[in-house]
Amino acid sequence: MFEVKQLSTLIGAIYDTAFDPARWPSVLEKVTKFMNGKASLLGLHNAASRTGNAFYSWGDDPKYTQLYFERYVKINPTVVPSSLHVKAGETFSMSTLMPYEEFCRSRLYIEWIKPQGYGDFTHVLIEKSATSMSHLGTAHSQKDSPANNDARQRMRLLAPHVCRAVAIGQIIELHKVEAAMLSDAVDGVAAGVFLVRADGEIAYANASARALLDQKNVLRETDGVLKVFDPIAKKGFDDAFAAAAGGDIALGRRGIAIPLLSRDGERYVGHVLSLTSGMRRQAASGYTAVAAVFVHKAVLQRPTLIEAVAAHFQLTPAELRVLFAIVEVGGVSQVAAVLGISEDTVKTHLRHVFAKTDTNRQADLVKLIAGYANLLV
Numbered sequence: 196m197f198e199v200k201q202l203s204t205l206i207g208a209i210y211d212t213a214f215d216p217a218r219w220p221s222v223l224e225k226v227t228k229f230m231n232g233k234a235s236l237l238g239l240h241n242a243a244s245r246t247g248n249a250f251y252s253w254g255d256d257p258k259y260t261q262l263y264f265e266r267y268v269k270i271n272p273t274v275v276p277s278s279l280h281v282k283a284g285e286t287f288s289m290s291t292l293m294p295y296e297e298f299c300r301s302r303l304y305i306e307w308i309k310p311q312g313y314g315d316f317t318h319v320l321i322e323k324s325a326t327s328m329s330h331l332g333t334a335h336s337q338k339d340s341p342a343n344n345d346a347r348q349r350m351r352l353l354a355p356h357v358c359r360a361v362a363i364g365q366i367i368e369l370h371k372v373e374a375a376m377l378s379d380a381v382d383g384v385a386a387g388v389f390l391v392r393a394d395g396e397i398a399y400a401n402a403s404a405r406a407l408l409d410q411k412n413v414l415r416e417t418d419g420v421l422k423v424f425d426p427i428a429k430k431g432f433d434d435a436f437a438a439a440a441g442g443d444i445a446l447g448r449r450g451i452a453i454p455l456l457s458r459d460g461e462r463y464v465g466h467v468l469s470l471t472s473g474m475r476r477q478a479a480s481g482y483t484a485v486a487a488v489f490v491h492k493a494v495l496q497r498p499t500l501i502e503a504v505a506a507h508f509q510l511t512p513a514e515l516r517v518l519f520a521i522v523e524v525g526g527v528s529q530v531a532a533v534l535g536i537s538e539d540t541v542k543t544h545l546r547h548v549f550a551k552t553d554t555n556r557q558a559d560l561v562k563l564i565a566g567y568a569n570l571l572v
Contacts, residue, residue, distance in 0.1 A: 202352060205229055206443045209356045210468065213364040219251035223331075227254050230349050232333035233313060236260070237361075239329045245269040245523060255334075259311055267307045269523045270533045272298065275516045278328065278501040281320045284358050286350045288317045290341035300535030314340025317347055319354040321361050325497035331357050356443065362452065363466050363489055386491035387414070390470070390484035393440040395420045395433065398484040407490060413457045414490065421488065425456045428465070432488075435467040439486035443469050455490065462493040500567055508551045517544040521557055522564050 223235040234254030240247040276292040318332040387404035431453040455463040466489040520530040
């Protein structure tokens, strides 16, 4: 019962970050305790430039965090497999992407992870674009590593709520105004924003939302109730409205990103946020609304740099890891140290990379990757 209450409180706090991102450090403290971890971080990796940054963190050493994004982000051996195999919203540990023993032989582990007393990490991939991946991750102690299924299950309980809170926070930037002034906050937002009751009745709509209704292309209003033209999306919205009345946990995975097809074939996406708890309840009290609905045009999803290179040249994950390590650190011996594998193994993969890419020098590989990165940026 304690853990159920702890989870409910934590999920409510996660959603409140959509109004006030400055709450993230305190939320990450709660995440770390819920995960029985040592530190947590909300950050971004740019797969094209092999750079990144931390948005918010808790429990970490700022000097080590800065050092990671200055030096070790370029040689993290799990970036390639996560870019290839993990979808937005999914949960994973470092040890599920590559053998943990091999990971412990990498430079990242030896020089950066182990000195901090960390072992494995468990993440949720929040967003994935052509050039970058954002994620929330928790570091485990060495004695609790490699991470077990319980750790990943705990992160799975948080994952949909983290993804929804981040997505909505990016859309509306509610932190720029007082949370209690909800209608003022969303009036100037480009996305259509509706405050709805449990049956979908519209309690409030901003200017962009009214424009969408007037177009009668994606959404419509029938007897004061919000309706969608897309029959496939209808059930998703109806279920999300009803679940939102039950609070944050009841909403669960519903409405993280509901795809919408307009009558003329354009693609939109909708997000649903419960307004029945936390600071959101006060903000919506004047409207007796149970949910906020955000609708905007969908962004075309392109493959990541790593996915594009893999598909074009039919490279295996192991060959990709060697390819990108060669581009970053150069020589065979350095790549072996970075990846925690033997020099003979590096040479074998490198021969395959040369053959598949029709190149014969490391300099050609650097040019090849640079060319793909420029196309995707």
